[in-house]
Amino acid sequence: MPSDLTIFYSFFQPEFPGPPVGRIRISSVATPGSKEDLSLLTVFSPDHSLRDAKTELSGGELVKPYECPARVEYVLEQIRLVGLGDVVPPNAYGLDPVLRVHDPQYIEFLRSCWSQWTAKGNKGEAIPSVLPSRGMRQRVPQNINGKIGYYAMAVETAITDGTWPAVQASSNVALTAQALISQGEPAAFALCRPPGHHATRDQFGGYCFVNNIAVCAQAFLDQGAERVAVLDVDFHHGNGTQSIFYERPDVMFLSLHGDPLHSFPYFLGFANEKGAGSGAGFNHNYPLAPGTAYDIWGDALQDACRKIEAFAPDVLAVSLGVDTFEGDPISFFRLTGDDFKRYGTLLASLKLPTLFVMEGGYAVKEIGVNTVNVLTGFSSK
Ligand code: OKP
Numbered sequence: 505m506p507s508d509l510t511i512f513y514s515f516f517q518p519e520f521p522g523p524p525v526g527r528i529r530i531s532s533v534a535t536p537g538s539k540e541d542l543s544l545l546t547v548f549s550p551d552h553s554l555r556d557a558k559t560e561l562s563g564g565e566l567v568k569p570y571e572c573p574a575r576v577e578y579v580l581e582q583i584r585l586v587g588l589g590d591v592v593p594p595n596a597y598g599l600d601p602v603l604r605v606h607d608p609q610y611i612e613f614l615r616s617c618w619s620q621w622t623a624k625g626n627k628g629e630a631i632p633s634v635l636p637s638r639g640m641r642q643r644v645p646q647n648i649n650g651k652i653g654y655y656a657m658a659v660e661t662a663i664t665d666g667t668w669p670a671v672q673a674s675s676n677v678a679l680t681a682q683a684l685i686s687q688g689e690p691a692a693f694a695l696c697r698p699p700g701h702h703a704t705r706d707q708f709g710g711y712c713f714v715n716n717i718a719v720c721a722q723a724f725l726d727q728g729a730e731r732v733a734v735l736d737v738d739f740h741h742g743n744g745t746q747s748i749f750y751e752r753p754d755v756m757f758l759s760l761h762g763d764p765l766h767s768f769p770y771f772l773g774f775a776n777e778k779g780a781g782s783g784a785g786f787n788h789n790y791p792l793a794p795g796t797a798y799d800i801w802g803d804a805l806q807d808a809c810r811k812i813e814a815f816a817p818d819v820l821a822v823s824l825g826v827d828t829f830e831g832d833p834i835s836f837f838r839l840t841g842d843d844f845k846r847y848g849t850l851l852a853s854l855k856l857p858t859l860f861v862m863e864g865g866y867a868v869k870e871i872g873v874n875t876v877n878v879l880t881g882f883s884s885k
Pocket residue numbers: 561562563660699702710711738739740768825827834863864865
């Protein structure tokens with residue numbers, strides 16, 4: 505482990521847990537010496553593969569989930585191919601940092617859902633069927649079939665046997681990358697799976713369970729940061745992140761996404777959602793029309809960057825989903841592979857310590873190139 509990871513930003517507490525031990529030096533795949541060392545650290549756990557649902561409710565059918573284990577394996581492969589930098593395993597942080605943004609009863613539900621579901625004799629994967637919709641009471645049922653509806657924001661996402669351990673690994677990956685930045689790394693990439701930005705304080709859905717980036721934003725604050733900007737460039741609105749920080753001035757949330765009139769999550773992400781209470785003015789949504797390409801999308805990102813500069817955060821956290829790609833099977837933007845590199849470079853111009861957290865991206869064969877293009881665009885001088 506190199507000893508250069510000991511510079512602390514003044515706002516961070518020095519007693520925070522150290523960087524991961526046992527760095528993996530990635531072996532060369534291409535011609536030796538042909539790769540630049542871009543020195544952007546990635547955190548990754550093979551335990552993501554424990555999240556391997558057989559079913560997603562889509563178009564009235566149970567289909568093989570778009571959010572599948574192969575996604576992050578392709579990203580890892582591309583990281584190795586281009587020599588992005590070292591890949592390190594996560595540390596275990598336990599539940600305390602997760603419980604800073606999530607309801608304890610919700611976390612207990614995630615942990616025990618599968619065993620309660622199977623104990624009831626349910627044969628399929630755990631999917632809610634009844635939600636506390638308009639006119640219904642907001643209280644937690646005792647029966648698991650009711651409980652899972654109470655804790656759901658959407659019903660496409662099945663809970664399965666390995667989901668909880670994978671979710672824990674995912675938040676540990678995020679928190680390890682967060683710690684690297686708190687210890688002086690200029691940037692780090694949390695190759696999280698499952699993703700997190702749709703998860704609210706007490707709801708799962710949209711393939712998300714624990715809101716990894718919200719956990720990290722809160723961890724930065726708890727370690728002494730005064731302001732954190734969360735920029736969500738995933739195709740979908742980060743409703744969970746928005747709602748967690750909606751009434752707070754210490755986290756600015758900015759999201760570029762498919763207009764919720766036409767796209768999941770449908771019920772949040774409109775331009776007039778500006779924050780509330782002392783958080784008023786610290787939330788910025790950029791809902792964009794079907795067919796949006798980089799000319800429009802890049803302008804929205806420029807605008808978001810100006811707002812981030814004016815906010816002057818101590819750190820930038822990026823919800824990095826590459827489902828904005830023109831070939832994405834469930835989304836409607838038209839970004840090309842080169843566009844990902846361009847906006848990576850634009851993000852670097854903010855000159856902020858930057859945490860990248862993996863979210864969506866479902867064009868599986870291209871997800872590695874598109875994701876790593878953002879990171880190399882960011883890292884190339
Ligand atoms: C998660 B993330 C496909 C519909 C998909 C859920 C989308 C979740 C996206 N039949 N609905 O933001 O990439």
